[in-house]
Structures are given as C-alpha cells and as structure tokens.
Amino acid sequence: KQEVTQxxxxxxxxxGENLVLNCSFTxxxxxNLQWFRQxxxxxxxxxxxxxSSQREQxxxxxxxxxxxxxxxxxxxxxxxxxxxSATYLCAxxxxxxxxxxxxxxxxxxxxx
Amino acid sequence: DAGVTQSPTHLIKTRGQHVTLRCSPISxxxxxxxxxQVLGQGPQFIFQYYEKEERGRGNFPDRFSARQFxxxxxxxxxNALLLGDSALYLCASSKDGPTTDTQYFGPGTRLTVL
Numbered sequence: 001k002q003e004v005t006q007x008x009x010x011x012x013x014x015x016g017e018n019l020v021l022n023c024s025f026t027x028x029x030x031x032n033l034q035w036f037r038q039x040x041x042x043x044x045x046x047x048x049x050x051x052s053s054q055r056e057q058x059x060x061x062x063x064x065x066x067x068x069x070x071x072x073x074x075x076x077x078x079x080x081x082x083x084x085s086a087t088y089l090c091a092x093x094x095x096x097x098x099x100x101x102x103x104x105x106x107x108x109x110x111x112x
Numbered sequence: 113d114a115g116v117t118q119s120p121t122h123l124i125k126t127r128g129q130h131v132t133l134r135c136s137p138i139s140x141x142x143x144x145x146x147x148x149q150v151l152g153q154g155p156q157f158i159f160q161y162y163e164k165e166e167r168g169r170g171n172f173p174d175r176f177s178a179r180q181f182x183x184x185x186x187x188x189x190x191n192a193l194l195l196g197d198s199a200l201y202l203c204a205s206s207k208d209g210p211t212t213d214t215q216y217f218g219p220g221t222r223l224t225v226l
Contacts, residue, residue: 004154031212032212034214034215036217041200041222042219042220043116043118043202043217043218043219043220044155044202044204044215044217045217046214046215046216046217049213049214089154089155091154091155091215098143098145098160098162098167098168098209099145099157099160099168099170100145100147100155100157100215101157102147102154102155102156103154104152104153104154105154
C-alpha cells in the first residue's frame with residue numbers, strides 16, 4: 001500500500017528565502033509524481049508532473065526533483081514571495097492503479 | 113478554455129439524506145476522478161472513470177456511487193449521509209488518466225452534514 005509523507009507539516013519563512021519542501025513515498029513502483037498547490041478552501045492547482053523516468057522538472061521559480069529508488073521528491077522554490085503562501089501537496093500514483101495517493105501537505109507561509 | 117467546473121459550490125444536508133455532486137471536465141478530457149478531502153488531510157481517492165467505465169474505486173462504503181455520461185461529465189452520489197461525510201469533494205480531469213497525465217482539479221464542493 002502506497003503511503004506519502006510530507007515534512008514539515010508547516011513552514012514559515014521570510015520573503016526572499018529559497019526553500020525546499022520534502023515528499024517521501026513507500027512504494028517506488030510509480031508512473032509519476034505530481035506537486036500541487038492549494039489555497040485555503042479551494043481546489044488544487046497542478047504545479048509540476050515528473051514522470052518516473054525523469055529526475056527533475058522546472059517551471060518558473062519551481063524545481064522538482066525525483067529519486068524514485070529512494071522514494072523521495074523535493075520541491076525547490078527560489079526567492080519566495082508572499083504570493084506563494086499556500087499548502088503544497090505531493091501525490092503519486094499507486095503503481096498499476098488509476099488513483100493518486102496524496103500526502104497531507106506542507107503549509108507554507110512567506111512573511112513580508 | 114474553461115477549467116474543471118463543479119456544482120454546487122456549497123451544500124448543507126442532514127444525516128440520512130442523499131446528495132448528488134456534479135463535475136464537468138475540461139473539454140477533450142475523457143477521465144474524471146473524485147476525491148474527498150477532510151480538513152487538514154490530503155485528498156482521498158473515491159472513484160475514477162474513463163470513457164464511462166469505472167477504472168478505479170477507493171476504500172469508501174457502497175453508499176458512495178458515481179457515473180460518467182457520454183459527454184464525459186460525472187456525478188457523485190452519496191446516500192444515507194453521515195456526519196463524517198462532511199468534507200470538500202474534489203473532481204479532477206485529465207486526457208487519459210492519473211498515471212499518465214497531469215490532473216486538473218475543480219474548485220470543489222463543500223458538503224456539510226448536520
């Protein structure tokens with residue numbers, strides 16, 4: 001059974017800082033890993049999708065890496081601004097099934 | 113292009129009632145998935161449909177059912193509501209499915225059961 005863990009559960013940083021969010025998963029037999037952003041009470045916004053054959057993906061100030069064999073992914077946010085304050089969720093597929101398994105998320109607060 | 117739409121946005125029901133939630137995927141997307149998100153938790157998978165066929169079912173009781181229509185829109189039905197069904201219900205669409213494509217989520221339906 002696939003389990004996804006995100007540490008820390010919450011993070012508060014000053015504006016301009018570079019930061020790293022962590023995601024780990026127990027079953028390395030995945031097709032892809034996705035990072036999402038969620039604002040309070042809202043739906044999820046897809047940020048990055050990394051296929052299992054890839055090591056990293058970049059979009060703007062975001063860079064996500066994937067180490068499938070060790071069951072880890074990191075989301076790197078460069079020069080954070082208050083607008084990136086949100087909860088960040090990672091999700092992996094349960095190998096061979098059509099469902100995504102989510103972590104509980106990391107709640108990020110960037111202070112001006 | 114319009115994103116994934118869900119209706120209603122909010123809903124208040126009492127225990128024992130029935131509820132129907134609706135989802136319209138992005139144009140051209142054939143896969144629809146449903147998730148339940150309880151406050152403070154990550155979304156939990158309920159169902160996935162592709163081309164009107166159920167492709168996946170999560171660990172939810174038979175009170176939960178869903179279907180997909182020829183235009184790829186979908187309904188989630190919950191019978192005999194319990195207090196614990198209070199949650200944000202999210203719909204996601206993709207071209208082929210979660211294991212290959214980016215999932216695009218709707219804004220969700222907030223269900224409160226009293």
